[in-house]
Amino acid sequence: MNLPTLFIAEAALVYLAHENISKLFQWITTTFKHSALAHYDVIAANDRFGKQMLDSFTKRGWPLHGAAASIDAYKKRAVPPFSQVEAADMFRVYQACVLNTPEERKRIALLEIFDDPDEFKLLMQHSLFLIAANGSLINTLLAFFRQKLNDGPQPDPPPVLPSTFISRDNVIEEAVAPAASPPASSSTHRTEQHQS
Numbered sequence: 001m002n003l004p005t006l007f008i009a010e011a012a013l014v015y016l017a018h019e020n021i022s023k024l025f026q027w028i029t030t031t032f033k034h035s036a037l038a039h040y041d042v043i044a045a046n047d048r049f050g051k052q053m054l055d056s057f058t059k060r061g062w063p064l065h066g067a068a069a070s071i072d073a074y075k076k077r078a079v080p081p082f083s084q085v086e087a088a089d090m091f092r093v094y095q096a097c098v099l100n101t102p103e104e105r106k107r108i109a110l111l112e113i114f115d116d117p118d119e120f121k122l123l124m125q126h127s128l129f130l131i132a133a134n135g136s137l138i139n140t141l142l143a144f145f146r147q148k149l150n151d152g153p154q155p156d157p158p159p160v161l162p163s164t165f166i167s168r169d170n171v172i173e174e175a176v177a178p179a180a181s182p183p184a185s186s187s188t189h190r191t192e193q194h195q196s
Contacts, residue, residue, distance in 0.1 A: 034135030082132035091124035
């Protein structure tokens with residue numbers, strides 16, 4: 001088939017055995033000349049968090065057979081049979097695609113409430129977004145993703161939400177508002193009253 005075709009796999013391939021993932025990729029690339037795969041999944045890194053994540057899914061009866069230990073491992077799985085691939089952990093994707101866009105930060109802040117920026121960063125660093133492509137989609141979809149990842153500086157983001165926020169009702173404005181100046185201390189206030 002010669003029409004450009006995009007396949008989307010969102011936290012799905014990780015439940016398949018490695019050999020079945022390879023067979024799926026082979027079928028995609030041989031059946032569709034101009035094909036691309038947009039793939040979101042977990043990174044089963046060989047660290048404490050990664051091991052706990054794998055153990056947790058296994059205990060629930062959902063073993064992550066297809067989880068890979070690194071971004072490079074996911075990329076090697078995709079090429080071949082895809083011609084080219086680009087991947088990054090989701091924290092880098094967040095930095096490149098969300099951090100400097102206030103409107104998008106507002107939208108993202110409403111999807112999931114995170115009041116701990118360290119936990120947010122840890123979770124994002126243990127998931128990835130990958131695009132693998134063949135044919136014409138190398139110079140379109142894949143090139144666009146690479147450009148987004150490489151555009152501009154990528155500083156660590158500020159906390160997604162202040163720790164005092166626990167509801168969705170008051171989060172939109174506060175999530176992107178600059179930090180307010182600290183109020184004057186009560187001792188300063190008393191001194192000013194005494195002088196007047």
